[in-house]
Amino acid sequence: MSYFSFELDPALAADPVFDLHKHGKMEIALTVPLESRDHLSLAYTPGVARVCEAIAADAELYPDYTWTANTVAVVTDGSAVLGLGNIGAKAAMPVMEGKAILFKQFGGVDSIPICLDTQDVEGIVAAVKAMAPSFGGINLEDISAPRCFEIERRLDAELDIPVFHDDQHGTAVVTLAALRNAAKLLDRRFGDLRVVISGAGAAGVAITQMLIAAGIDGANVIICDSRGIIHAERGDLTPTKAELAATTNFSGRTGGIAEALIGADVLIGVSGGLIEESAVAGMAPGGVIFAMANPTPEVAPAIAHKYAAIVATGRSDFPNQINNVLAFPGIFRGALDVRASTITEGMKVAAADAIAAVVSDDLSADAIVPSPLDPRVAPAVSAAVAAAALADGVARRSAPMAPEQRTAPVR
Numbered sequence: 001m002s003y004f005s006f007e008l009d010p011a012l013a014a015d016p017v018f019d020l021h022k023h024g025k026m027e028i029a030l031t032v033p034l035e036s037r038d039h040l041s042l043a044y045t046p047g048v049a050r051v052c053e054a055i056a057a058d059a060e061l062y063p064d065y066t067w068t069a070n071t072v073a074v075v076t077d078g079s080a081v082l083g084l085g086n087i088g089a090k091a092a093m094p095v096m097e098g099k100a101i102l103f104k105q106f107g108g109v110d111s112i113p114i115c116l117d118t119q120d121v122e123g124i125v126a127a128v129k130a131m132a133p134s135f136g137g138i139n140l141e142d143i144s145a146p147r148c149f150e151i152e153r154r155l156d157a158e159l160d161i162p163v164f165h166d167d168q169h170g171t172a173v174v175t176l177a178a179l180r181n182a183a184k185l186l187d188r189r190f191g192d193l194r195v196v197i198s199g200a201g202a203a204g205v206a207i208t209q210m211l212i213a214a215g216i217d218g219a220n221v222i223i224c225d226s227r228g229i230i231h232a233e234r235g236d237l238t239p240t241k242a243e244l245a246a247t248t249n250f251s252g253r254t255g256g257i258a259e260a261l262i263g264a265d266v267l268i269g270v271s272g273g274l275i276e277e278s279a280v281a282g283m284a285p286g287g288v289i290f291a292m293a294n295p296t297p298e299v300a301p302a303i304a305h306k307y308a309a310i311v312a313t314g315r316s317d318f319p320n321q322i323n324n325v326l327a328f329p330g331i332f333r334g335a336l337d338v339r340a341s342t343i344t345e346g347m348k349v350a351a352a353d354a355i356a357a358v359v360s361d362d363l364s365a366d367a368i369v370p371s372p373l374d375p376r377v378a379p380a381v382s383a384a385v386a387a388a389a390l391a392d393g394v395a396r397r398s399a400p401m402a403p404e405q406r407t408a409p410v411r
Contacts, residue, residue: 021094024097025094025097025098025100025101026097026100026101026104051065063136063339067110068133068134068135068136069136069336069339069401070108070109070110070136070336071109071110071111071112071134071135071136071137072103072109072110072111072112072135072136072137072138072139072332072336073111073112073114073128073131073132073134073135073137073138073139074096074099074100074103074111074112074113074114074139074141075114075116075124075128075138075139075140075141076089076092076095076096076114076115076116076140076141076142076143077089077092077115077116077118077119077124077142077143078090078091078092078115078116078119078142079119079142079143079144079147080142080143080144080145080148080167080201080202081095081142082095082142082294083272083293083294083295086119086144089115089116089117090115092115092142093113093115095141095142096113096114096115096141096142097113099111099113099139099141099166100112100113102325102328102329103139103328103329103332105329106325106329106330106377106378107328107329107330107332107333107378107382108333108403109329109332109333109336111139112135114131119147121147121150121151124143124147124151125151125154125155125158128151128155128159129155129158129159132159132161135161136161136162136336136339137161137162137163137164137332137335137336138155138159138161138162138163138164139164139165139166139328139332140152140155140163140164140165140166140167141165141166141167142167143165143167143202144201144202145201145202145205145240146238146239146240148165148167148168148202149202149205149240151165152164152165152168156342160341161341162332162335162336162340162341162342162343163342163343164328164331164332164343165202165206166324166327166328167202167203167324168202168203168205168206169206169210169327169343169348170324170327170328170331171203171206171207171270171292171322171324172203172206172207172209172210172211172348173210173326173327173331173348173351173352173355174322174323174324174326174327174352174355174369175207175210175211175268175290175292175322176207176210176211176214176349176352177326177351177352177353177355177356177369178290178312178320178322178356178368178369179193179211179266179268179288179290180214180352180353180356181356181359181360181363181368181369182266182288182310182368184363185310185363185364185365185368186286186287186288186309186310188265190214190215190216191215191216191217192217192220193216193220193265193266193288194220194263194264194265194266194284195211195216195220195221195222195264195265195266195268196221196222196223196224196257196260196261196264196266196267196268197221197222197223197224197268197270198224198257198260198267198268198269198270198271198273198275198298199223199224199225199269199270199271199272199273200223200224200225200230200240200241200244201270201271203270203292204223204225204268204270204271205240205244207268207270208221208223208244208247208248210345210348210349210352212247212248213345213349214349214352218247218248218250219248219249219250219251221248221249222248222249222253222260222264223244223248223249224256224257224260224271225241225271226271226273228254228255228256228257228259229249229253229254229255229256229259229260230244230245230248230249231245231249231252231253231254232245232246232249232252233252233254256279257275257279258276258278258279258282261279261280261282261283262282262283263282263283263284264282264283264284264287265283265284265287265288266287266288266289266290267280267283267287267288267289267290267291267298267299267308268290268292269289269290269291269292269293269297269298269299270292270293271293271298272293272296272298273293273298274296274298274299275291275298275299277299277303277306280299280303280304280307280308281307283307283308285307286308286309287307287308287309287310288308288309288310288311288312289304289307289308289310289311289312290311290312290313290322291304291311291312291313291314292312292313292314292322293314294314294315295315297313297314297315301313301318309365310365310368312368312369316372319366319367320366320367320368320369321369321371321372322369323372325372326355326369326370326372326377326381327351327352327355327381329378329381330351330354330377330378330379330380330381330382330384330385331343331347331348331351331381331382331385333378333381333382333385334347334351334381334382334383334384334385334386334388334389334400335347335385335386335389336401337382337386337397337400337401338386338389338390338395338396338397338399338400338401339395339396339397340389340394340395340396341394341396342394343385344388344389344392344394346388346391346392347385347388347389347392347394349388350384350385350387350388351381351384351385353384354377354380354381354383354384354385355369355370355377355380355381356369357380358370358374358376358377358380382400383400386400
C-alpha cells in the first residue's frame with residue numbers, strides 16, 4: 001500500500017485531533033505580489049540577481065534582503081518528544097509543526113520544522129551548521145540528555161546566531177518567573193528557599209543553573225535523578241551531573257526523594273516519575289510544589305494542595321501552567337529584533353522577570369504566571385530580551401526592529 005492510499009482507522013478518522021492535523025498545520029505565504037511579468041522580473045530573474053550580487057559583495061546586507069532576519073529553524077532528532085520518548089524523526093514532525101505555529105502566533109516569528117534522521121551528535125552538529133545560513137536562529141527541540149548539552153554548546157560556540165534548546169532554557173525561564181512570584185506571594189526571601197528538583201535531564205539541569213544564577217544558594221538546592229540524590233560521593237555521575245554535585249547539596253545529603261524533601265520549601269518536578277505522598281509530607285509547611293510532568297504530574301494537584309500553599313503543573317486544565325510558550329516566542333522575537341549573536345544568561349533572566357511582571361498586579365495563589373494566551377506576554381518578553389542583549393553587548397542592531405521592518409506585507 002502506498003503512503004497516499006493509506007486509510008486511517010475509522011475511530012481515529014473521527015477524532016477531531018486527526019482532522020485538525022490533516023495535511024499539516026502550516027504553509028508558506030507570500031509577502032510580495034506575483035501576478036504579472038513585472039512582478040516576476042522583480043521577485044525572480046532578472047531582478048533577483050542584483051540582490052544576490054549585492055549580498056556577495058557585502059554579507060551585512062543578507063538579513064535585510066532575505067527572510068532570515070525573522071526566521072528560526074525548529075530542529076529535533078525525535079529522541080525525546082514530549083512525554084513520548086524516542087519516537088524518531090517522522091513521528092516528531094507534528095510537534096515541530098506545533099512549535100512553529102506557536103512561534104508565529106505568539107511572537108510573529110517565522111519558523112521551519114526540521115526533523116533530522118540521525119541521533120549522532122556529530123551528524124546533528126554538522127547538519128545544523130550546514131543549514132544555518134538559511135536562518136536567523138536555531139531552536140533545538142526534544143533532543144535527549146546528555147547529548148543535548150554538547151549539541152547546544154558546540155552550535156552556540158560555532159554559529160553567530162542564537163541557539164536555544166527550549167526544553168532546557170524555556171522551561172527554566174518560566175520556572176524562575178513562577179518561583180519569583182510564588183516567593184513574593186508567600187513573603188519568602190527568594191535566595192533562602194530550600195529547593196528540591198526531581199529530574200536531572202535537560203530541564204532539571206537548566207532549572208538548577210538558572211535558579212542559582214538568579215540568587216538561590218546552591219547549598220540549599222538538592223537534585224534527584226532516578227538513582228536518588230546527586231552528591232559528590234556518588235561514583236556513577238555523568239560529567240554534567242558531577243558539575244551539579246559540585247555546585248549543590250553542600251551538606252552532602254544522601255538517599256532518595258523522600259530524604260531530599262525533608263524540610264524543603266520547594267519541589268520542582270521535571271522527571272515524570274511519581275512521588276509518594278509520604279515523601280511530600282516531609283516538606284516544610286506552606287511551601288511550593290511545581291509538578292510539571294505531562295500528562296501525569298509527579299504529585300497529583302489534590303495531594304500537592306494538602307502540603308503546599310502554591311501548586312503549579314505543566315497542564316492547561318489546572319491553574320498555574322508552567323508552559324514554555326510563555327518564553328520562547330518572546331525570547332526569539334527580542335533576539336531577532338536586535339540581531340543578537342547568542343542568547344545570554346542575562347537575556348534569559350530578563351525574560352523570566354518580564355513574565356513574572358505581567359501578573360504582578362493580579363498575583364494570587366492561582367495566578368503566579370500569566371495564561372499562555374495572554375497577549376501581553378510576548379511583547380513584554382521580547383522588549384526585555386532585546387534590552388538585555390544590548391546591555392550584554394551581543395546585539396548587532398542599536399535598537400530593536402519595528403514590526404513593519406520584520407516582514408513586508410503583500411503589496
